[in-house]
Amino acid sequence: xxxxxxxxxxxxxxxxxxxxxxxxxxxxxxxxxxxxxxxxxxxxxxxxxxxxxxxxxxxxxxxxxxxxxxxxxxxxxxxxxxxxxxxxxxxxxxxxxxxxxxxxxxxxxxxx
Amino acid sequence: xxxxxxxxxxxxxxxxxxxxxxxxxxxxxxxxxxxxxxxxxxxxxxxxxxxxxxxxxxxxxxxxxxxxxxxxxxxxxxxxxxxxxxxxxxxxxxxxxxxxxxxxxxxxxxxxx
Numbered sequence: 001x002x003x004x005x006x007x008x009x010x011x012x013x014x015x016x017x018x019x020x021x022x023x024x025x026x027x028x029x030x031x032x033x034x035x036x037x038x039x040x041x042x043x044x045x046x047x048x049x050x051x052x053x054x055x056x057x058x059x060x061x062x063x064x065x066x067x068x069x070x071x072x073x074x075x076x077x078x079x080x081x082x083x084x085x086x087x088x089x090x091x092x093x094x095x096x097x098x099x100x101x102x103x104x105x106x107x108x109x110x111x112x
Numbered sequence: 113x114x115x116x117x118x119x120x121x122x123x124x125x126x127x128x129x130x131x132x133x134x135x136x137x138x139x140x141x142x143x144x145x146x147x148x149x150x151x152x153x154x155x156x157x158x159x160x161x162x163x164x165x166x167x168x169x170x171x172x173x174x175x176x177x178x179x180x181x182x183x184x185x186x187x188x189x190x191x192x193x194x195x196x197x198x199x200x201x202x203x204x205x206x207x208x209x210x211x212x213x214x215x216x217x218x219x220x221x222x223x224x225x
Contacts, residue, residue: 034213043204043216044155046113087154091212098212102154 001026004090006103014111017078021106023088024070030101032091033071035062037084038105044087047073078110114139114207116217124223125195132191133220135205140185145214146178149202158203161188195224 006023013019025033033050048055050062050071061074075082088103115138125131135144146158158178159167167180181189192199200223206214 032212041221043219044214046209046213046215049211049213089213100157100212100214102156104154 002104003027003092003101004088004103006086006088006106008104008106010107010109012109012111013078015078015080017110018074018076019078019108020072020074021086021088021108022070022072023103023106024068025088025090025101026069027090027092028066028069030069030090030092033062033064034089034091035060035071035073036087036089036102038087039084047086075108078108080110080112083108083110113209113215114141116205116207116215118203118205118217118220120220121218122221122223124225127196127224129195130191130193131195131222132189133203133205135188135190135217137186137207141207142185143208144182144188145206145208146180146188146190147204147206147216149204149219151201155204158190192222195222197224200224 004025035047036044037047038044048057050064054063059076063072085105085107087105090101092099117136119134144161147155149155157170158173159169161167161180161182163182163185179191202219204216204219206216
């Protein structure tokens with residue numbers, strides 16, 4: 001089983017739709033979580049951190065479910081510019097160092 | 113977040129040759145990281161580069177193949193040695209933020225023929 005798993009998609013949605021992605025992680029000791037966005041042929045860029053209580057940034061809402069070991073990203077009122085690959089990232093601390101584990105990404109296509 | 117630049121942005125190389133990728137950060141950072149992203153895949157950490165000490169390599173990556181330099185707190189290089197087509201990938205450097213998140217450079221797209 002992969003340490004971090006995501007549905008590769010693509011999710012093909014019309015403009016204005018609400019879309020949600022899930023990401024599951026296998027190590028219950030994982031401590032920090034992030035969503036990144038990667039446009040085609042570009043570097044990943046931090047979209048938002050995921051807090052235990054859930055957090056919102058404009059049209060984007062991130063949630064963490066530690067019991068079921070998944071995080072989610074909800075995008076409301078999708079825009080064409082939201083088309084990208086969304087990477088789930090988990091931080092795992094081991095001894096005095098940490099390791100970032102990246103999911104393979106979920107591709108979102110927003111159509112007019 | 114830091115501003116990170118990489119050179120070259122892309123290159124096409126012959127097998128058996130080596131390529132050195134440069135990463136420059138606009139502020140002093142303790143650790144710099146080198147990642148690889150193969151086509152259609154997610155990111156894999158190659159090594160962590162601390163200034164003043166040897167780089168720490170992840171499982172599956174060795175210094176002979178990917179030598180790293182870290183001469184100061186704003187600069188690092190990664191060399192891909194004795195390249196083969198399997199080394200075709202995007203190579204990204206990154207620095208960590210206040211909460212251990214990573215900020216990436218624009219990447220170097222390498223194609224090995």
